[in-house]
Amino acid sequence: IAKEVAKLLEMKAQLGEDEGKHKFVLKTPKGTRDYGPKQMAIRERAFNAIISCFKRHGAEVIDTPVFELKETLTGKYGEDSKLIYDLKDQGGELLSLRYDLTVPFARYLAMNKITNIKRYHIAKVYRRDNPAMTRGRYREFYQCDFDIAGQFDPMIPDAECLKIVHEILSDLQLGDFVIKVNDRRILDGMFAVCGVPDSKFRTICSSVDKLDKVPWEEVRSEMVGEKGLSPEAADRIGEYVRLHGGLDLIERLLQDPKLSQNKLAKEGLGDMKLLFEYLTLFGIAGKISFDLSLARGLDYYTGVIFEAVLLHQENEHVEEPVSVGSVAGGGRYDGLVGMFDPKGRKVPCVGVSIGIERIFSILEQRLEASEEKIRTTETQVLVASAQKKLLEERLKLISELWDAGIKAEMLYKKNPKLLNQLQYCEDTGIPLVAIVGEQELKDGVVKLRIVATREEVNVRRESLVEEIRIRTSQC
Amino acid sequence: IAKEVAKLLEMKAQLGEDEGKHKFVLKTPKGTRDYGPKQMAIRERAFNAIISCFKRHGAEVIDTPVFELKETLTGKYGEDSKLIYDLKDQGGELLSLRYDLTVPFARYLAMNKITNIKRYHIAKVYRRDNPAMTRGRYREFYQCDFDIAGQFDPMIPDAECLKIVHEILSDLQLGDFVIKVNDRRILDGMFAVCGVPDSKFRTICSSVDKLDKVPWEEVRSEMVGEKGLSPEAADRIGEYVRLHGGLDLIERLLQDPKLSQNKLAKEGLGDMKLLFEYLTLFGIAGKISFDLSLARGLDYYTGVIFEAVLLHQENEHVEEPVSVGSVAGGGRYDGLVGMFDPKGRKVPCVGVSIGIERIFSILEQRLEASEEKIRTTETQVLVASAQKKLLEERLKLISELWDAGIKAEMLYKKNPKLLNQLQYCEDTGIPLVAIVGEQELKDGVVKLRIVATREEVNVRRESLVEEIRIRTSQC
Numbered sequence: 001i002a003k004e005v006a007k008l009l010e011m012k013a014q015l016g017e018d019e020g021k022h023k024f025v026l027k028t029p030k031g032t033r034d035y036g037p038k039q040m041a042i043r044e045r046a047f048n049a050i051i052s053c054f055k056r057h058g059a060e061v062i063d064t065p066v067f068e069l070k071e072t073l074t075g076k077y078g079e080d081s082k083l084i085y086d087l088k089d090q091g092g093e094l095l096s097l098r099y100d101l102t103v104p105f106a107r108y109l110a111m112n113k114i115t116n117i118k119r120y121h122i123a124k125v126y127r128r129d130n131p132a133m134t135r136g137r138y139r140e141f142y143q144c145d146f147d148i149a150g151q152f153d154p155m156i157p158d159a160e161c162l163k164i165v166h167e168i169l170s171d172l173q174l175g176d177f178v179i180k181v182n183d184r185r186i187l188d189g190m191f192a193v194c195g196v197p198d199s200k201f202r203t204i205c206s207s208v209d210k211l212d213k214v215p216w217e218e219v220r221s222e223m224v225g226e227k228g229l230s231p232e233a234a235d236r237i238g239e240y241v242r243l244h245g246g247l248d249l250i251e252r253l254l255q256d257p258k259l260s261q262n263k264l265a266k267e268g269l270g271d272m273k274l275l276f277e278y279l280t281l282f283g284i285a286g287k288i289s290f291d292l293s294l295a296r297g298l299d300y301y302t303g304v305i306f307e308a309v310l311l312h313q314e315n316e317h318v319e320e321p322v323s324v325g326s327v328a329g330g331g332r333y334d335g336l337v338g339m340f341d342p343k344g345r346k347v348p349c350v351g352v353s354i355g356i357e358r359i360f361s362i363l364e365q366r367l368e369a370s371e372e373k374i375r376t377t378e379t380q381v382l383v384a385s386a387q388k389k390l391l392e393e394r395l396k397l398i399s400e401l402w403d404a405g406i407k408a409e410m411l412y413k414k415n416p417k418l419l420n421q422l423q424y425c426e427d428t429g430i431p432l433v434a435i436v437g438e439q440e441l442k443d444g445v446v447k448l449r450i451v452a453t454r455e456e457v458n459v460r461r462e463s464l465v466e467e468i469r470i471r472t473s474q475c
Numbered sequence: 476i477a478k479e480v481a482k483l484l485e486m487k488a489q490l491g492e493d494e495g496k497h498k499f500v501l502k503t504p505k506g507t508r509d510y511g512p513k514q515m516a517i518r519e520r521a522f523n524a525i526i527s528c529f530k531r532h533g534a535e536v537i538d539t540p541v542f543e544l545k546e547t548l549t550g551k552y553g554e555d556s557k558l559i560y561d562l563k564d565q566g567g568e569l570l571s572l573r574y575d576l577t578v579p580f581a582r583y584l585a586m587n588k589i590t591n592i593k594r595y596h597i598a599k600v601y602r603r604d605n606p607a608m609t610r611g612r613y614r615e616f617y618q619c620d621f622d623i624a625g626q627f628d629p630m631i632p633d634a635e636c637l638k639i640v641h642e643i644l645s646d647l648q649l650g651d652f653v654i655k656v657n658d659r660r661i662l663d664g665m666f667a668v669c670g671v672p673d674s675k676f677r678t679i680c681s682s683v684d685k686l687d688k689v690p691w692e693e694v695r696s697e698m699v700g701e702k703g704l705s706p707e708a709a710d711r712i713g714e715y716v717r718l719h720g721g722l723d724l725i726e727r728l729l730q731d732p733k734l735s736q737n738k739l740a741k742e743g744l745g746d747m748k749l750l751f752e753y754l755t756l757f758g759i760a761g762k763i764s765f766d767l768s769l770a771r772g773l774d775y776y777t778g779v780i781f782e783a784v785l786l787h788q789e790n791e792h793v794e795e796p797v798s799v800g801s802v803a804g805g806g807r808y809d810g811l812v813g814m815f816d817p818k819g820r821k822v823p824c825v826g827v828s829i830g831i832e833r834i835f836s837i838l839e840q841r842l843e844a845s846e847e848k849i850r851t852t853e854t855q856v857l858v859a860s861a862q863k864k865l866l867e868e869r870l871k872l873i874s875e876l877w878d879a880g881i882k883a884e885m886l887y888k889k890n891p892k893l894l895n896q897l898q899y900c901e902d903t904g905i906p907l908v909a910i911v912g913e914q915e916l917k918d919g920v921v922k923l924r925i926v927a928t929r930e931e932v933n934v935r936r937e938s939l940v941e942e943i944r945i946r947t948s949q950c
Contacts, residue, residue: 007588026586026815028540029570034583037535037594044536056877058854058884060512061519065503065615066541066599086563087572090603095504097562108509111501113482118884119512124541128565140540152887159870167877281870283878340501379533391631395756402531402642403758409533409593412627 001368031131031139037376042363043356047122049171050144050354053164054120059146062119064104066126070094076103076336078299079206083127097126101145102300102333102351109149110340115347116150135325136358147351149337155271158304158332159278161352165308165328166284168354174310174327174362179287180244181306182294183272184331186253189265190292193258194236196229202299203227208241209295212309212326216241244291247276268303275304296331303332304350310362328354375429380472382430383410384421386437386447391415393436397446401434404465408434425451431472434464476843506606506614512851517838518831522597524646525619525829528639529595534621537594539579541601545569551578551811553774554681558602572601576620577775577808577826584624585815590822591625610800611833622826624812630746633779633807634753636827640783640803641759643829649785649802649837654762655719656781657769658747659806661728664740665767668733669711671704677774678702683716684770687784687801691716719766722751743778750779771806778807779825785837803829850904855947857905858885859896861912861922866890868911872921876909879940883909900926906947909939 028034035043054061073084073096085097098104101121109117122144131139146164148157162179169177187208191201207222216238223229223237243249250273259265272290279285296305308328330352337347367374383398385391391414401408409430411421418435425433435447435456445458448467459467503509510518529536548559548571560572573579576596584592597619606614621639623632637654644652662683666676682697691713698704698712718724725748734740747765754760771780783803805827812822842849858873860866866889876883884905886896893910900908910922910931920933923942934942 025544025546026582026817027544028586029542029544029568032540032542034540034587035538036587037537040536040538043538055853056880056882058852058882060851061515062512063510063515063518065507065509066601067504067507067615069500069502069504071500086565088561088563090561092603093504107501111503112509112511126541128567140542148887150887153889156866156870156887156889163874163877278870281867282874342501376535377533378530392756395631395634395753399638399757402638405531407531407533412623412625412631414628414631 029139031129031133033133033138038374039360039364041374041376042367043360046172046356046359046363047144050168050356051120051122053167053171054144054146056167057118057146057160057164059118059120062105062108062121063123064098064101064108064121066124067095067097068104068107070096072096072107072340073099073103076298076300076339078202078297080127080297083129085126085128098123099127100125100298101143101353102147102298102336105145105147105149105351106333106336106347106349107340109337109347109349114149118146118148120144120146134361136355136361138357141355141357144354144356145351147349149347149349151348155274155278155304158350159275159282161330161350162275162279162288162306163282163284165306165330165352165354166282166287169308169310169327172359172363174359176311177287177308177327178289178311179306179308179328180289180291180294181272181275181304182291183268183304184301185264185268185303186259186272186292187295189259189262189268190237190240193262193265194240195233196237200227200229204229204237205295206297208237208293209297211241211293211295241293244289244293246285246288246290247273249290250276271304296329300333300336301331302334305329305331306352325358326355327358328352373429377409377428377430378407379409379428379430380407381409381432381434381468382421382425383408384418384433384435385416386418386435388415390436393441397434397436401465401468406465406468422449422451432468434468504614506604506608508608508613513849514835514839516849516851517842518835521647521831521834521838522619525643525831526595526597528643528646529619529621531642532593532621532635532639534593534595537580537583537596538598539573539576539583539596541599542570542572543579543582545571547571547582547815548574548578551773551775551814553677553772555602555772558604560601560603573598574602575600575773576618576828577622577773578811580620580622580624580826581808581811581824582815584812584822584824589624593621593623595619595621609836611830611836613832616830616832619829619831620826621829622824624822624824626823630749630753630779633825634750634757636805636825637750637754637763637781638757638759640781640805640827640829641757641762644783644785644802647834647838649834651786652762652783652802653764653786654781654783654803655764655766655769656747656750656779657766658743658779659776660739660743660778661734661747661767662770664734664737664743665712665715668737668740669715670708671712675702675704679704679712680770681772683712683768684772686716686768686770716768719764719768721760721763721765722748724765725751746779771804775808775811776806777809780804780806781827800833801830802833803827848904852884852903852905853882854884854903854905855882856884856907856909856943857896857900858883859893859908859910860891861893861910863890865911868916872909872911876940876943881940881943897924897926907943909943 077099084099087095124140125143126140131137165179188201191204196204204223207219210219220234223234224231250269253259254269276285279288294307307326309326332350334346334348338344383394385394394410398408398410431451433449440447444461446461446464447456448459449456552574559574562570576598599615600618601615606612640654663676666679671679679698682694685694695709698709699706725744728734729744751760754763769782782801784801807825809821809823813819858869860869869885873883873885906926908924910924915922919936921936921939922931923934924931
């Protein structure tokens with residue numbers, strides 16, 4: 001990485017010097033990045049783990065356009081709407097880049113009158129946010145979404161979403177984590193019994209949402225100062241949002257003299273209890289924390305909400321693990337599809353979104369630390385020659401190999417040196433070299449060299465494909 | 476499809492009725508489409524064939540952002556620049572959606588000072604063109620690009636690009652095809668000897684490019700009428716562009732009294748001869764047609780250009796096969812990276828782009844005609860119950876299966892009917908049902924039902940995972 005940084009600095013310096021001569025700056029747009037072959041290899045590993053999990057749970061896959069009609073996105077994101085990228089009006093429809101995959105999914109369901117589907121969708125979304133790229137926060141980033149739409153018995157699909165988060169985070173071995181859960185109905189009930197006026201529910205909810213980043217005192221002063229909440233109401237909220245726990249806490253709150261009188265809160269707590277029962281059957285209740293401070297920013301949630309955070313033990317002497325940020329989140333949004341349906345018909349939905357960029361950052365850092373050499377191609381064999389004037393023979397042989405499904409490369413030179421050809425294999429991790437020479441051609445054989453051991457064997461030309469398959473098979 | 480159309484019409488009618496009540500139209504932007512699970516299954520088949528081929532040829536993979544700085548795209552696409560999507564200026568940089576994957580690739584090479592790479596890139600590109608969606612022409616569409624960058628001996632990478640097109644089109648079994656090749660140097664030499672002024676080379680090239688869609692007479696009148704070319708020069712061009720053939724034609728043109736005097740044309744013809752020699756070694760020369768009417772629209776090509784078209788035998792009595800359009804194209808662009816490099820350093824490149832949307836259309840139509848039932852999930856087993864009150868047992872069992880890597884689903888109901896559970900398997904193609912019941916629980920077994928044969932066997936719970944693996948393994 002030091003080498004890469006040096007390269008970049010050098011390039012930056014050059015760009016600075018040449019600015020006068022060259023009109024354009026050589027860069028990607030702010031908040032975006034290229035993925036080179038190494039990064040792509042890491043990315044594909046992570047995707048494979050995620051896609052395997054989604055398929056294991058029987059999900060179908062869909063795709064939608066990168067942009068939507070601007071009005072499709074309007075009124076879905078609350079205060080965050082200002083972060084939506086609009087396209088320039090070049091005549092025709094007004095368009096915006098998608099901000100998440102949930103709203104396009106709801107539009108898709110309403111448009112195709114689908115009332116029942118379990119699907120995943122992996123695609124890039126766009127937010128004109130302040131990028132913090134070293135921590136994996138970008139303006140263009142992937143989301144990996146799994147959602148269950150349909151009218152079902154309570155909390156069964158919701159529990160499956162949490163199981164999925166648990167499986168993926170365990171599978172990727174990202175270290176210890178906790179999945180915080182709450183319910184919008186519990187939050188709204190709590191706001192009601194604390195004396196928050198109905199009209200302030202959403203904006204006070206936004207304030208609570210900041211509790212994972214700023215201390216209670218700041219959130220309280222925002223509620224009272226900026227948002228005009230009474231200090232007493234704020235303090236009552238303060239009592240609740242410090243609570244987190246498991247089934248015991250749910251039971252306690254079901255007995256809470258104020259909350260238990262509120263219909264919404266009671267419903268939410270009842271379902272939360274059911275959820276914990278299912279999570280216990282799934283064997284994952286230990287990683288779940290019912291947390292009254294979890295609020296989630298988006299407007300469209302109506303029931304269970306959740307967020308997975310990685311815990312980072314700085315060192316063994318630190319008592320409280322430090323959160324390094326959210327890597328997955330989601331919840332129930334029973335009203336969103338109805339916003340699109342001409343007759344307002346509702347399709348209940350619950351889903352989870354895996355925030356893959358932060359996971360990439362972690363995997364990337366880990367790979368660098370481990371000094372594991374990662375291959376960026378799958379080439380099985382290099383077709384090489386020991387003498388000059390054998391280009392035609394190399395072309396004939398490599399063509400045979402390709403047609404037999406063997407992954408093969410050759411150097412694009414008429415007369416490459418054998419040493420350079422062998423060095424290329426060392427550099428790129430190609431395990432075998434198929435060497436053609438005058439004598440081999442006469443004998444009807446190819447010399448197969450095993451790069452790791454430097455062993456060389458003559459293989460009859462007609463057996464070469466089979467021999468390469470055997471020597472490079474993984475199973 | 477008739478059912479789908481009926482659905483759409485019904486929806487359209489409803490939308491019409493409700494227009495007053497609902498502000499927004501329920502649609503994707505013009506020229507774009509959603510991919511449902513069925514379409515995605517087809518798309519993934521095609522992608523797999525293409526990616527396998529790219530990997531077989533030792534390519535690495537990269538990814539770039541969906542938008543670039545506007546100035547990165549400026550001056551690369553000639554007359555087509557008007558089709559670029561710009562983003563709205565919301566403060567900050569001016570951005571445009573990528574128009575192809577070639578210009579971002581060149582920007583990537585220059586920015587990272589890479590002089591040598593073989594990479595593929597599969598991603599969506601954007602063109603504000605007139606969509607013709609039934610023929611697979613969209614405003615948002617995938618390109619599958621394979622490019623070789625670096626200073627190599629002539630025509631070896633170029634020949635590999637053509638081999639790749641041949642492999643992919645053969646593998647996808649799209650029917651008969653031909654790959655037309657030409658060279659920008661031959662075209663420019665031809666224009667020179669026909670008396671086209673230097674300043675008109677590119678615009679006359681654009682006219683020639685239309686020959687696959689409109690007859691010569693129209694192209695001629697555009698050249699003479701709109702573009703002010705002398706009728707004599709146009710007629711001389713007309714003589715050349717009707718020529719197509721193989722090595723014989725190359726030899727003849729190398730003897731052509733006028734062309735053979737032109738340095739550029741001679742170079743191009745010499746390389747074309749070499750290319751055909753390599754293609755003969757690859758065994759694919761029979762599908763290649765050296766065609767002087769092939770021009771390609773884009774500005775950045777500097778050498779070999781090519782385009783693959785499918786031939787469609789309307790019926791056996793038609794003598795001349797009918798072209799159903801281009802499905803792949805590409806060429807050499809040795810100057811593009813230099814346009815980005817601060818010091819103008821060139822990196823020679825050649826590449827191919829597979830036009831996947833048209834291929835999708837064909838595969839989709841074929842699948843419908845074949846009545847093959849395509850599965851959209853990979854679920855191996857449905858966890859079901861024969862009696863009521865077994866939700867908890869189903870949850871426990873499915874969790875065990877997921878944790879063992881088995882692809883499993885269950886109905887999200889507390890007490891589903893067995894018949895409904897079996898019907899779900901029929902509908903979605905799930906091959907096995909694991910049934911829990913009171914008796915099975917007592918006996919420590921699970922009843923495994925094979926959907927196709929209706930056979931049922933009791934399997935000890937600890938052997939269930941292994942039994943499911945054996946019964947659903949493909950190899």
